[in-house]
Amino acid sequence: MADPILSSARLAKAFGGLVVCDGVELGVYPGEIHALIGPNGAGKTTLLNLITGLLTPDAGTLVFRGRDITNMSVPARARLGMARSFQVSSLFPSFTVRENIELAVQACQGSSYAFWRRPDRDAAITGPANQLLQRVGLGELAQRKAGEIGHGEQRQLEIGMALASRPALLVLDEPMAGLGPASARAMAHLIQQLQGNMAILLVEHDMDAVFALADRISVLVQGRIIATGKGREIRENEMVQEAYLGTQCSL
Amino acid sequence: MKAFVSMRPRLLLSVAGVCLLVVLPRLLELTGQEYLLSLATRALIYSLAAASLNLILGYGGMVSLGHAAFMGIGAYTVAILAHHSYESTPVLAFLPFLQGTEQALIVWPLAMLLSALFALLTGLIALRTRGMHFIMITLAFAQMLFFLFTSLDTYGGSDGMSLYGRNTLPGIDLGNDTLLYYFCLTVLVLFLFFMQRLVRSRFGRVLEASRENEIRVQVLGLAPFGFKLTSYCLAGAAAGLAGALLANQGEFVSPGMLHWTRSGEIMVMVILGGMARLTGPVIGAFVLLFLEEYLAMFTEHWMILLGPFLIVVVLFARGGIHSLLFDRLPGGRRAQHNG
Numbered sequence: 034m035a036d037p038i039l040s041s042a043r044l045a046k047a048f049g050g051l052v053v054c055d056g057v058e059l060g061v062y063p064g065e066i067h068a069l070i071g072p073n074g075a076g077k078t079t080l081l082n083l084i085t086g087l088l089t090p091d092a093g094t095l096v097f098r099g100r101d102i103t104n105m106s107v108p109a110r111a112r113l114g115m116a117r118s119f120q121v122s123s124l125f126p127s128f129t130v131r132e133n134i135e136l137a138v139q140a141c142q143g144s145s146y147a148f149w150r151r152p153d154r155d156a157a158i159t160g161p162a163n164q165l166l167q168r169v170g171l172g173e174l175a176q177r178k179a180g181e182i183g184h185g186e187q188r189q190l191e192i193g194m195a196l197a198s199r200p201a202l203l204v205l206d207e208p209m210a211g212l213g214p215a216s217a218r219a220m221a222h223l224i225q226q227l228q229g230n231m232a233i234l235l236v237e238h239d240m241d242a243v244f245a246l247a248d249r250i251s252v253l254v255q256g257r258i259i260a261t262g263k264g265r266e267i268r269e270n271e272m273v274q275e276a277y278l279g280t281q282c283s284l
Numbered sequence: 285m286k287a288f289v290s291m292r293p294r295l296l297l298s299v300a301g302v303c304l305l306v307v308l309p310r311l312l313e314l315t316g317q318e319y320l321l322s323l324a325t326r327a328l329i330y331s332l333a334a335a336s337l338n339l340i341l342g343y344g345g346m347v348s349l350g351h352a353a354f355m356g357i358g359a360y361t362v363a364i365l366a367h368h369s370y371e372s373t374p375v376l377a378f379l380p381f382l383q384g385t386e387q388a389l390i391v392w393p394l395a396m397l398l399s400a401l402f403a404l405l406t407g408l409i410a411l412r413t414r415g416m417h418f419i420m421i422t423l424a425f426a427q428m429l430f431f432l433f434t435s436l437d438t439y440g441g442s443d444g445m446s447l448y449g450r451n452t453l454p455g456i457d458l459g460n461d462t463l464l465y466y467f468c469l470t471v472l473v474l475f476l477f478f479m480q481r482l483v484r485s486r487f488g489r490v491l492e493a494s495r496e497n498e499i500r501v502q503v504l505g506l507a508p509f510g511f512k513l514t515s516y517c518l519a520g521a522a523a524g525l526a527g528a529l530l531a532n533q534g535e536f537v538s539p540g541m542l543h544w545t546r547s548g549e550i551m552v553m554v555i556l557g558g559m560a561r562l563t564g565p566v567i568g569a570f571v572l573l574f575l576e577e578y579l580a581m582f583t584e585h586w587m588i589l590l591g592p593f594l595i596v597v598v599l600f601a602r603g604g605i606h607s608l609l610f611d612r613l614p615g616g617r618r619a620q621h622n623g
Contacts, residue, residue: 106502108505111503123499123503125492128493136489136504140501144486145487145489145511146511147485148482148486149481151484151485152486194504198505
């Protein structure tokens, strides 16, 4: 197998006395959908924040595309090819849907220290923006304010913004959370289409979706990765079954 | 094309506003109220200062309570250079070649440069803080400058100092009050044009995005700090120019120009007129200054009347007076919601 696009070594983080990330060793390979599952409070979002740079680890290293990014800023990691969505949609609510996408396109194209020309009249921006709007199915809603569209549409918009930079690694934090069955299917379909084009690190509670989408799965329990493998291996792993015993999630 | 036609009422209202400002000196003359011309000129100058605050407060979401400091730097640049020009002494004793001057083309760019420099130095520190801390730290920097000028006895200390005349500009007699009015109007219109381009540019988009959601901007690969600092310096430079104009208009400077209450007044102009709306601060500056003038005719306790007025506007028009005037027109924000 090729080298992992993202790997962590002995990654650790504690908030005061609470250890939320305890020597995590994770490898995400190019083109794979790698799901990260675990009970509530296992430290999944913390791990994503460490990977994307919103938190700095107490110890350990992170390597992305062959570069040590442990102390790299959030924007620098993004420019290196990392994009993410958040558990709670993180958008520019007073911007229109189109403006949200346009800004995402602008961010990865040329300098934003341009004080005169309008990005909404620049074909280099509107072109890719139109494609992205179609791709995530928001063409009809382009002129609506991002804060006013439905929850599911906001999630789609966030994915659209994340795709603008053609990232090498897409980090998705519970993209299906709070979605109805139809929207969840649409989201799963969208993620499936991305499979192979980029590495995807997916945190998700919807186990049906996880086992349907993921190439490999890592199980995080109390800040440690207790197992990594294909869906069947994870299902049959005794430690995993034990960790989930008594919780509502059934594998 | 249809969109353009439906925008017309808003465009007409804006054009009417500019026309009113153009004919205002003549109107005042016809009605025998020439004494109001200097107030109108001051309102134009404060419009410039408030518009520059709007860039960082309205568009950038940075609640700065130290904007008067930039005006003060601009004003004192004019006064100090003029002072040394009268006395034919060097500005700094150890740099004898640096003489004072009254040339606007030298003094005003210098005023803008020094204000921008002050913005850069204080912004590097202040912009690392958020919310209430940012308000307090900008306030603190401005007060430091206030006390500095209060203690400079050479330049009048707390009494301030008068100028013997206005700066000289080739081709325009700034000593003529009507010409000064039109000059300030031109500067304001040019600045608003520049700002309109700025807020719609790539830079402006990132600035507004940083106000809305800084984390998202970072995750998209942009560092908000540089955009905020740049806009802070631009706003500082424009406010510095406003200060230089104000010193010329009143032919007087004093530390009172950079007291924090003055910063508060500029902020009220922005909020009253309408934040993140291009011409909002202009409306705010004129309404506030003229209300002060007229209310003061009736009672010396005019603030008792002004206070409730401000509260009513803030409660019932979140976009300020600008939203009351423009939003219901076709093409306005309210109209768009309904249609």
